[in-house]
Amino acid sequence: MDPMTENASKSFTAEINLEKLQKIAAEVILPGRFIFRPLNAALELITSILAWILGSSLVQKHFHLMLSGLVLFGPVLSFWVSKYSIFANGNHYLYRKFLRSTWGWTCILTGSFIILLSFSARRSISLTLRHLSRIGLAGLLWWGCRRLLTLLENAAGACYEPLAPVQDTQSSASAPPLxxxxxxxxxxxxxxxNMMWRGYEVSQETLILCLSCLLLVEELSVFGRHLAQEKRFHRSPSAPLRVLFLLCVVLLFIWMVLLLCLLAYFPAWPSQQLGGALGYLGWRSLYQGWYRLTPSEGSPGLPGEGLFTSTDSDKHSQ
Structure with a gap:
């Protein structure tokens, strides 16, 4: 066979195969588009509603009051809950997988949301890192509180070893062991x-749950402003950013459920109330104190600061 003819036939065969592959890809992608479009529309609707709720003045001004009321009066629910419920088991999946790593989940999801939101709004690495430093400072505060509380608990408590009761027929059968x-x-x-510890303590679980809930509400509240800015510029936020926002809202819901379960099924007065008070003071000192200072004073700024246009910032301040 002539070499030119052979090359032409190979080229023709390659074109045919490429055309077939394009047709197959189009047949596969077409059903996916019909599935993806309603899912994307549902994602946009749900995240827009949640962004409006978390960005409303009602949530911004009164969420900490609602959380304080939950911590104060949550133990009252212990009179109505069943001790045979699955949430009364300390080895429940939620307690093992989420409660023991509360700050890890909060740090990963909230930090990812801050990075993507900041970079999408301004595409400035320095500004993104400045906003991300809020999570680092909150983590440093949590580490310091945990170390301090551990030292106080060890200083104020004592360890006891149960002893087998002495067999005495004249003694009462219900007498406690020495x-x-x-x-x-x-x-x-x-x-x-496996010994007994007795002493004054502060619930570190309640502390980190309250701090994480307040932190999430503060950081997620600016997503509505981001949506408004993107709409003004005739753009749409990326699907990964919306998915991250939705995951953070789900995490906020999980923390609220866990806090309610701890208060209702494992009430410990006043340990849990002291933990909630410390979590509130931590949020107050950061978001209502330090973060309101200027960057020249070493403050990373409030959520959304420097990310939106001046017009949008003026509307938000009003």
Whole structure:
């Protein structure tokens, strides 16, 4: 066969195969578009409604009051909940997978949302890092509180070892067993050795749940302003940003449910109330205090600061 003829036939075959592949790809993509469009429309509708709710003045001004009321009066629900409920089990999936890593989930999802939102609004790495530093400062505050509370608990508490009761026919059968005091034990080592710890303590779970809820509401409240700015510029926020926002809202709901379960099924007065008060003070000192200062004073700024146009910022301040 002539080499030119052979090359022409190979080229023709390649064109035919490429055309077939394009047709197959079009047949596969077409049904996907019909499925993706309603899902994307539902995502836009749900995130727009949630952004409007979290950005409303009612939530911004009164969410901390609602959370305070929940912490104060939540233990009253222990009179009505069933001790046989699945949430009364301390080994429940929610407690094992979420409660013990509350700050990790909050840091990852909220930090990802801040990065994507800041870079989408301004495309400035320095501004993005400045807004992301709020999460780092909140994490530093949580680490400091946890270390301080651990030191106070070890100083104010004591470890006891249960002893087997002495067999005495004249003694009462319901008499409690004697306890042997261990003064050199910390709370962690005491509980690890299956002994009893008694002392004053502050609920660190309630503290981090309250702090995470308040932090999420503050950071997510600016998404409505971002939607308004994108609409004014005839743009639409990316689907990954909307998905991240939705995941953060779901995480906020999970933290609220876990906080309610702790208060209702495992009430500990006043340990939980002290933890909630410290979480509120942490949020107050950061978002209502330090973050309101100017960048020259070492403040990273409030959520959304410097990301939106001056017109939008004026409307928000009014």
């Amino acid at each position: 306890l042997l005091l261990h003064e050199d034990q910390t709370k962690a080592s005491c509980l690890k050795a």
